[in-house]
Amino acid sequence: MESRADQGPLLNTGLDDSIAPSQDPRNSRSARRVSSLSVIGEVLLDLLIAVSCAYFIVFAVLVYARRNQPIEQPGNRDLIEAAKYTPTIFPILFSAVVAKFLKAIAAVKLEHGTSVLAIEYLLQSRTVFSTFMAPITLKTINVLTPVLFLLWALSPLGGQAGLRVISTQESFSNATQNFTYLAFVSPFSNNGVGSASAEPLVPINAIFTAAIIASAKTKNLPQDQFGNVKVPVYESLSPEDGTDWRSVPESDDVEWSSLTGLPIHNLPSTGVSRFTMNTGYMLTSCNTSGHDWTEDYRQSLEDYIGWSGANYALSPNRVDQFAITNFTFRSLDLLPASSPAPEGKILTVANCTVGMSYVEVQIKCDGQTCHSVAVRPSPNPASHPLNYSHSALSVTDWTPINGLGQEDIMYTQFFPDFTNATNPTVGCDTVFCPPSAIEAYLADPANTVLQTSTTKLWGLGDDIISKRFTQLINTYWIDSIAPAAVSGNFTVAPQSNLLLYNTDSTFGTVTTSQVVVKCEYPWLALMLLCSIVLFIIGVATVVLSARRRGPDILDRFSSLLRDNPYANTVPHISSMEDAADQSKRLGDLMVRLGDVRPEEDIGYVAIGVLDGKQAVQKLSVKRDYA
Structure with a gap:
């Protein structure tokens, strides 16, 4: 032993x-009585736990009540933050409540008389893992088994439902807005250099020169450096089947009618604005050729109307409402003084015609960042003709620089002002003049600052010269009629009597978006189910604990x-x-x-x-x- x-x-x-x-x-x-202090204390504790279960019901109701409300509204961010803790808190509280509930059932059944297996099943099913292990350890399955499985399945589902029931989404709303923009056909308001109305020429020429010498990237953007919206040349866009609308590509390869865009009033700083402008632009068509030149004839070039004192002359024909606008452009090919004498056809002669093109332009703005979306010919041209002004010219031949929309003859000074805008008559001898910004732009728009010589412009071809003259003439026109407006001071009612530009208006829509609370309804239903079951179990535990008469x-x-x-x-x-x-x-x-x-x-x-x-x-x- x-x-x-x-x-x-x-x-x-x-x-x-x-x-x-x-x-x-x-x-x-004596047996336990509800009126005893110990029972009251235990019931109050169970009641407190049951009430805490109602938190998840209140949370679900708040999520539903605050659906589609802005996230910035007080309390909404707190709801989203609270949802992050639900997967942790819900299973913990669920385990505590269900475990106490199963023990309370076992105690009451024990007092009323029940089988040992029933008691063991209840006591061994007070955690998720033990619930699934109970049929194995007890080697039996009864009616409680699927019920307990389903009950404990609510624990992770309720936690995940609390996390996923609330999220955020963008909500969009549309409002009608009136947009006012500069009318292309507006009065020309100065009488040229030396006149009483010539004071605005300084800012006009400064804005024009800034547009010409801007970077190539800025010139290709859909807005100018002041945020004004550029209008594309309809004739340069690819046609589309079944419609006269032509889409404007989002690439940099867009031919803009002007380097200066049209200012827009009442453009909101937020939201997406969509509207259609009824406007137009002047379209230049040139026939370019090259000619021989000798220094003996250089002085005679100054005799042409519009000669700027530089290396080119621009000679317009009659500028009135009874004649189509034509002009002849002559330019010398120049090399630095140290270079050999130029040879060949160094004189460019371009005979150009200026007409009007009226278009409707669909504009889209994200905040105040705008671009043209599509263009079509305007069925109702915004020509702004004066009641007392008439012309035998067609709608495409009558332009602002031959009298359209003009109250007097100041518009006849457009070409002289344009010619001298970037190259005044001083500071240049008769032997060599550096190319002006206009000449430099015609030669190479991407390199207008450091050019010391010009190329044979006639070699560029008719299309390129026409395109660049179109941009230059429209740019100087817009800068001339509203220098303050295009530089960021656009008002519907101009304050200066010297600058009486016209405006056009149109109605469009402004789509604003805001982040709002999103309620996920399937998860809401699941969370309410889990939360209500948990609350009922909590209340049932209070009742069962109060009914127990024997000791624990x-x-x-x-x-x-x-x-x-x-x-x-x-x-x-x-x-x-x-x-x-x-x-x-x-x-x-x-x-x-x-x-x-x-x-x-x-x-x-x-x-x-x-x-x-x-x-x-x-x-x-x-x-x-x-």
């Missing part, structure tokens, strides 16, 4: 089954000592004592799961008290136990 040293005292080998706990009336207690003996080790014949030395208070109170009272009591019949051939395993009055030997692999 093995040694029993250090295996506990061996004082008794049997127990008297008739021994029962003391029934001292002084320690007797489930789920406590001290319950194993209750009425245990091998622990009869444990001080007894009352059979109504809760297991938690008993555990606290017997906290220092030494117990052991061991052999309570060590002297017999076959031992017996039970929990006994190590108080020296009863033998509780350690279990051994060398003994058998009943």
Whole structure:
């Protein structure tokens, strides 16, 4: 036989089954009553937990109530922030409530009488993992199994629903807006150099020169350096089947009618604006040729009307409402003084005709960043003719520089002003003049600042010369009629009597977007289901706990000592004592799961008290136990 040293005292080998706990009336207690302070305290605690479950219902209701509201509205960001914690908080609270609920059911069923298997099933199903393990450990499946599976499935679903029930999305709204823009056909308001009305020529020429010498990137953008919207040349765009609208590509390869765009009034700083401008531009068509030239004839070039004192002359024909606008452009090919004498056809002669093209332009602006979307010929040209002004010219031949929309004859100074805009008559001898910005632009729009010589312009061809003259003439026209407006001071009612430009208006739409709260309805329904079930379980726990009459003996080790014949030395208070109170009272009591019949051939395993009055030997692999 093995040694029993250090295996506990061996004082008794049997127990008297008739021994029962003391029934001292002084320690007797009544059954649990709802009115008792301990029950009230427990019910209040359970009620507090149940009320906390209602948080998720309130959260779901708030998400639904605040759907489609701006995210910046007070409280909405807090809802989104709170949703981040739901996957953590919901499963924790769900586990606590359901575990307490299952224990409360087990306690009530135990008082009413039920099977051991039912009690074990309830007690072993108080966590997700133990619920799935209970059928395996108990080796049975009953009606509770699928119910408990479904119940615990609500825990992760509710947590994820709380996270996914709320999100954000962009909401769009449309409003009608009136847009006012500069009318291309407006009065020309100065009488040339030396006149009383010539004061605006300084800013006009400055704006014009700035547009010419701007970077190639700026020239290719759909807006000029002041944010004005450029109008594309309709004739340069690719036609489309079934419509006279032609799309404007978003690439840099767009032929703009002018380097200066049209200013727009009442353009909001936010939102997407869409409207259609009814406007126009002058279109130049040139026939270019090259001619021989000798220095002997240089001085005679100054005799041409419009000679600027530089290397070219621009000679217009009659400029009135009874003649189509034509002009002849003559330009010398120049090389630096140190270069050999030029040879060949160094004189460019371009005979050009100027007409009008009226278009409707669809404009789209994101905030104040705008671009032309599509263009078509205008069915109702915005020609702004004066009632007392008439012309036998067609609508395409009558232009602002031959009297269209003009109250007087100031427009006859357009070509002289244009010719001298970038190259005044001073500072240049008769031997060599550096090319002006206009000449440089005609030669190479991407390199207008550092040119010290000009190329044979006639070699560029009719199309290129026509295109560049179109841009130059329209640019100077827009800069001349409204220098303050194009430089950022566009008002509907001009304040200066010297600059009475016309305006046109159109109605468009402004689409504004804002980030709003988005409610995901499938997840909302799932969250409400999980939250309501959780709240009902919490309330049911309150009711079940209040209905329990006996002590709380489930789920406590001290319950194993209750009425245990091998622990009869444990001080007894009352059979109504809760297991938690008993555990606290017997906290220092030494117990052991061991052999309570060590002297017999076959031992017996039970929990006994190590108080020296009863033998509780350690279990051994060398003994058998009943």
